[in-house]
Amino acid sequence: xxxxxDEEAVYQGERGETLARMMQIxxxxxxxxxxxxxxxxxxxxxxxxxxxxxGPAGLEWISRLQGRVAVPSILNPAGMDxxxxxxxxxxEAFAExxxxxxxxxxxxxxxxxxxxxxxxxxxxxxxxxxxLAWSESSAVSYxxxxxxxxxxxxxxxxxxxxxxxxxxxxxxxHLDENRMPTHLIDVQADLMGSDFGAxxxxxxxxxxxxxxxxxxxxxxxxxxxxxxxxxxxASGSVALYYVQDATAAPPGxxxxxxxxxxxxxxxxxDQVYEQHPAEGCDAVAIxxxxxxxxxxxxxxxxxxxxxxxxKMKLWICTARKVADAHPxxxxxxxxxxxxxxxxxxxxxxxxTERFSKMLTCSGKxxxxxxxxxxVKAGYCSLEDCIxxxxxxxxx
Amino acid sequence: xxxxxxKCHRVAPGCAGGEALVTKEAISFLGNVDPLTGRxxxxxxxxxxxxxAGKVLIFPGGKGSTVGSYVIYQLKxxxxxxxxxxxxxxxxxxxxxxxxxGIPLVDRVLEAVMKVRxxxxxxxxxxxxxxxxxxxxxx
Numbered sequence: 001x002x003x004x005x006d007e008e009a010v011y012q013g014e015r016g017e018t019l020a021r022m023m024q025i026x027x028x029x030x031x032x033x034x035x036x037x038x039x040x041x042x043x044x045x046x047x048x049x050x051x052x053x054x055g056p057a058g059l060e061w062i063s064r065l066q067g068r069v070a071v072p073s074i075l076n077p078a079g080m081d082x083x084x085x086x087x088x089x090x091x092e093a094f095a096e097x098x099x100x101x102x103x104x105x106x107x108x109x110x111x112x113x114x115x116x117x118x119x120x121x122x123x124x125x126x127x128x129x130x131x132l133a134w135s136e137s138s139a140v141s142y143x144x145x146x147x148x149x150x151x152x153x154x155x156x157x158x159x160x161x162x163x164x165x166x167x168x169x170x171x172x173x174h175l176d177e178n179r180m181p182t183h184l185i186d187v188q189a190d191l192m193g194s195d196f197g198a199x200x201x202x203x204x205x206x207x208x209x210x211x212x213x214x215x216x217x218x219x220x221x222x223x224x225x226x227x228x229x230x231x232x233x234a235s236g237s238v239a240l241y242y243v244q245d246a247t248a249a250p251p252g253x254x255x256x257x258x259x260x261x262x263x264x265x266x267x268x269x270d271q272v273y274e275q276h277p278a279e280g281c282d283a284v285a286i287x288x289x290x291x292x293x294x295x296x297x298x299x300x301x302x303x304x305x306x307x308x309x310x311k312m313k314l315w316i317c318t319a320r321k322v323a324d325a326h327p328x329x330x331x332x333x334x335x336x337x338x339x340x341x342x343x344x345x346x347x348x349x350x351x352t353e354r355f356s357k358m359l360t361c362s363g364k365x366x367x368x369x370x371x372x373x374x375v376k377a378g379y380c381s382l383e384d385c386i387x388x389x390x391x392x393x394x395x
Numbered sequence: 396x397x398x399x400x401x402k403c404h405r406v407a408p409g410c411a412g413g414e415a416l417v418t419k420e421a422i423s424f425l426g427n428v429d430p431l432t433g434r435x436x437x438x439x440x441x442x443x444x445x446x447x448a449g450k451v452l453i454f455p456g457g458k459g460s461t462v463g464s465y466v467i468y469q470l471k472x473x474x475x476x477x478x479x480x481x482x483x484x485x486x487x488x489x490x491x492x493x494x495x496x497g498i499p500l501v502d503r504v505l506e507a508v509m510k511v512r513x514x515x516x517x518x519x520x521x522x523x524x525x526x527x528x529x530x531x532x533x534x
Binding site for chain 2 (some may be wrong): 024029032048056058060155156157
């Protein structure tokens with residue numbers, strides 16, 4: 001791989017041990033994937049924040065690094081709400097280590113907003129055509145597909161390497177040749193709300209790491225695209241997709257030659273619901289990926305002043321900045337007994353493990369809860385999720 | 396194969412020697428290897444029960460969770476890491492794990508290296524991009 005004189009100097013250790021190691025990571029990945037050179041990134045989003053995932057070794061490694069990030073960098077969700085962790089049932093020992101992880105990143109100059117949806121709180125992190133080094137699979141999918149930026153799905157250390165160096169290796173989704181659709185998916189059904197997550201759950205399993213191009217009857221909104229991409233990144237490893245007339249278009253899009261054509265209808269979508277019934281749930285989880293302000297508003301409206309059942313938990317996850325921007329909505333939601341937790345989510349927090357079955361309207365949570373948290377998952381619409389959590393209205 | 400010198404490609408820098416521990420199977424450091432003992436704990440793995448500490452670990456490549464990189468780092472901190480590693484083709488989990496832990500790692504070696512018997516003395520010079528195989532050391 002070609003390195004400029006300056007990059008070579010970093011690689012050889014002339015700018016210190018940490019930067020040398022970071023450059024070695026970038027070069028090793030570039031060699032593995034056949035990159036010709038490095039490219040400057042606009043921003044970095046770093047996974048490897050939840051102490052549940054990175055453990056003592058991860059914490060120690062991050063704590064020993066020296067230096068400052070070279071570009072705006074932000075964190076993925078942590079294993080707990082950094083303020084209200086006690087209410088989640090997190091123990092003191094975990095909380096202490098989780099705080100240490102976040103402090104270690106802060107010391108390197110990383111912005112310590114912990115969210116899987118950085119694009120919902122900072123517009124400046126990613127624009128059309130920008131090269132990024134983001135980790136969180138749903139955020140990578142959103143950035144590539146909806147924003148039209150360019151990012152591979154980075155691991156924790158490679159994202160941190162990109163943050164400290166300010167560059168990433170030029171391969172994969174940074175290059176037009178890897179951004180061509182591989183599958184054409186015709187959806188012959190009208191989709192609403194959680195249908196997009198169900199579609200993503202199905203499509204991800206079918207296309208694996210491919211690049212699907214959807215033709216939909218219904219025009220998806222931003223939250224619908226967020227849900228679709230997140231589900232495909234979890235049930236498969238889709239990092240880029242297209243929706244005709246709704247997302248950025250493929251490069252040179254007059255000549256699409258997808259290798260495979262798939263048709264999906266209402267029956268296939270409905271199967272996702274039928275195969276994951278709501279019965280037996282002891283918790284309802286909303287906000288995977290993190291809720292937007294509009295979604296908080298919808299939740300508050302659906303609750304409509306009612307109360308959560310005594311033996312049920314209703315947890316809503318969002319970014320702290322989004323919660324802070326909507327204090328009245330958060331108060332209205334919590335009045336019911338529901339909790340709006342920030343900085344974390346049901347997939348990465350150990351707090352989830354004590355539930356036996358969670359009800360969700362997220363295709364991503366549906367794909368991850370059983371494996372990552374050992375919790376069964378039921379799937380239904382946001383409306384049915386909220387209804388399942390609330391005390392039934394007396395006539 | 397005696398005192399054979401084989402060309403390779405540097406992934407993580409450094410030089411080290413040790414007894415070979417060889418497997419034809421990919422390794423998922425998260426799950427396959429116990430970070431507190433260095434032993435392969437997956438009964439389904441060819442190296443089940445073996446300890447990777449101080450060995451030159453020869454395997455086709457890594458697989459599984461990216462948290463595996465931190466397992467390699469944990470092994471190194473407890474002096475239970477391999478002295479060096481040789482892959483046919485490195486992938487990001489093992490490559491990143493080796494770099495952050497300071498373990499020499501090379502790849503793109505001849506397939507013949509995979510046929511070395513476990514216990515054979517191996518030197519790895521990642522910086523010079525060669526691997527030396529000392530068959531029947533001490534004869």
